Amino acid sequence: MSTSQENQGRFARRTVIAVGATGLAAAALAACGGGSEGQGGTDASEPAGKGDGADGGAPLAATADIPEGGGVVFADEGVVVTQPKAGEFKAFSSKCTHQGCAVRGVADGVITCPCHDSTFDAATGGATGGPATLPLPEKRIRVEGGSITLA
Known part of the structure; x- marks a missing residue:
């Protein structure tokens, strides 16, 4: 050859x-x-098993579960729900805008990230201290009949 x-x-x-x-x-x-839609997959921006609320998705929490002036972090859903004033509920991404750590605590109107002590306003999601300078992105929720559902 x-x-x-x-x-x-x-x-x-x-x-x-x-x-x-x-x-x-x-x-x-x-x-x-x-x-993608029509192929049986799930949208990465929406946790599996959670509806958009329009189809009767499972409630995230009862309004009674969210303390006034505080809030609750729902790690699996990637959301933190707060009650800045009686009967007023807000929801934000639970991912810190500094380096993506999950925020952990909500007390006295402040959401705290444990990684570098960034703090955020529980009413607006705005950064109030620490290395984070951007606000937590707001999430849409629906409050009906004592239940809070992701919208």
């Missing part, structure tokens, strides 16, 4: 291997990729 024929054979094998590997990679990505 000549050198030219050996090189052609080698290139042909490389092409087959490269094409085969590309096909396998594409199949793996398709199997692991997030679904």
